[in-house]
Amino acid sequence: MADGRWVIDVVLLPGRDRSARRRHPWVLSGAVARVLGESEGSLGAWARVLSAEGETLGFGHYSPASQIRVRILAFGKDAPDDTLICERIAQAVARRAGDPLVGETDAVRLVNSEADGLPGLVADRYGDVVVLKLGSAGMSARRELLVSALRDATSAPSGFERADAAAARREGVAVREGPVWGPAPEPRVWIRERGRRYAVDLVHGQKTGFYLDQRDSRDLVESLAARRRVLDLFAYTGGFSVAAAHAGAASLTLVESSAEALALARENIAAAPPVPETAFVETDAFRFVRQDAGRYDLIVIDPPPLARRAADAARAARAHKDVLLFALRRAAEGALVLAFSCSHSVDAKLLRQVAFAASLDALRPAQVVRELGAPADHPVSLDHPEGVYLKGLLLRV
Ligand code: SAH
Helix, strand or coil, rough: CCCCCCCCCEECCCCHHHHHHCCCEEEHHHHHHEEEEHHHHCCCCEEEEEEECCEEEEEEEEECCCCEEEEEECCCCCCCCCCCHHHHHHHHHHHHHHCCCCCCCEEEEEEEEHHHHHCCCEEEEECEEEEEEEECCCHHHCCCHHHHHHHHCCCCCCECCCCCCHHHHCCCCCCEEEECCCCCCCCEEEEEEEEEEEEEEEHHHCCCCCHHHHHHHHHHHHHHCCCCEEEECCCCCCCHHHHHHHHHCCEHHHECCCCHHHHHHHHHHHCCCEEEEEEECCCCCCHHEEEEEEEEEEECCCCCCCCHHHEEEEEEEHHHHHHHHHHHHHHEEEEEEEEEEECCCHHHHHHHHHHHHHHHCCCCEEEEEEEEEEECCCCCCCCCCCHHEEEEEEEEC
C-alpha cells in the first residue's frame, strides 16, 4: 500500500499546473481533472502528479478524502520511495542538533511538516520523549516507518503519538494516540530552556504539550521584565510568566480559562525564582481586561486561534482589537506590550492594523519596537507561505 512504487496518476486540469511548477506542495481537489489507478489501498499511497498535457510534475502522498488531494514530496520526473522520508527525518533532526539559532534547550521541534519536506508530520522532542503528530493519510499509512526513522535519528528512549482528531477526520484515517516506543511519558516531564524549567503534560497538554513556538519571545520577555508588573493574558502553563520571574519581575498576573493549564502554571511558577506577588486568575481573558483595574508595565497577549477560516478573519480581528484595546488602557507609561496572533487569517499586516485601531480607540499612542514570530526550529518554506501562522508585535506605549 504505502511502498515506494506509485500506482496512482493524478492528472491536473489544463492550466492548473502552475502551483506545482512553483514547487508548492499541495495539489488541491479543484485542480484535479482525473485520477487513474485508484483502489481500496490508495489511502496515503504514492501518486504521480501530471499536467493536463501528460508531463510528470512530481510525486506525493494521495489523500482521496481531503481538499488537499496530494501532498508533493518530490518534484521532477524521478519517482522517490519511502527512503526519501527517512532521509528527510534524519536531515531535519540533524539540522536542529546544536543549532545556535535554537540555543540551549532540551525541548525542540524536530520536524516541521512542509518546511522540512515532510508534509503531514510534526515531531517535537521533550527531553527523553519524542512526540509525533500525523496530519495526513500519507503519514498515517507510514506510521511504523516514521516511528523507526525518528527513533533511529534521535536515539530517544521513548516516543508518543498525539492524535490530531480534526486532521484524521479530514483525511479519512483512524484517530490513534499512545506510546509508539519505550515507556509511556510520566504525567509531568520537566524540560529545560536556557535556565528556565517547565513541567509539561505530554499526554493531555495543548499542542504536543507546550508552546515551543514562543521560545524566542520567552527569551525576549526574560530580557525585558526586570522590576516590571507583568500581565500574562492567555497564560496556559505560564511560559511567559516563568521567563518574567527569571528576570526579576515585580509582580505576575496570569489569566487563563483552563483550570488544568493553570494548575500546571502554579507548579511552574513554584519552581521559578520567587516573585513578590503572583495572582492566578482562572477566567475569560476578554472579560478580565474589561473589569480589571490593575496597572502593568509588561503585558503579553497570546490568544488561541480566533479564526479557523478566512471568512472569520474580520471577527477574529475584532476580538484581537478588543483585548488589545482594553489591555492598552491598563498599560502604565512606558509599558511594553507583546501582542500575538496565531490565526492564519490574521496575518502580520492585519495584526498591525488591529494594533493601530486599538491604540487609536484606547487613546494610547504606541510604537512598534519589533516584529515577533516563531523560532528557528519552526522554519517556513518559501515554497509554502501557508506555513506562517505565529505573528507578533512588541509595542512600547
Ligand atoms: N501564552 C501561552 C500559550 C497560549 S495558547 C504560552 O506561551 O504557553 C492560548 C491559551 O488561551 C490556552 O491555554 C487556552 O486555554 C487559553 N484560552 C482560550 N480561550 C480563553 C479565554 N477566553 N480566556 C482565557 N484563556 C483562554
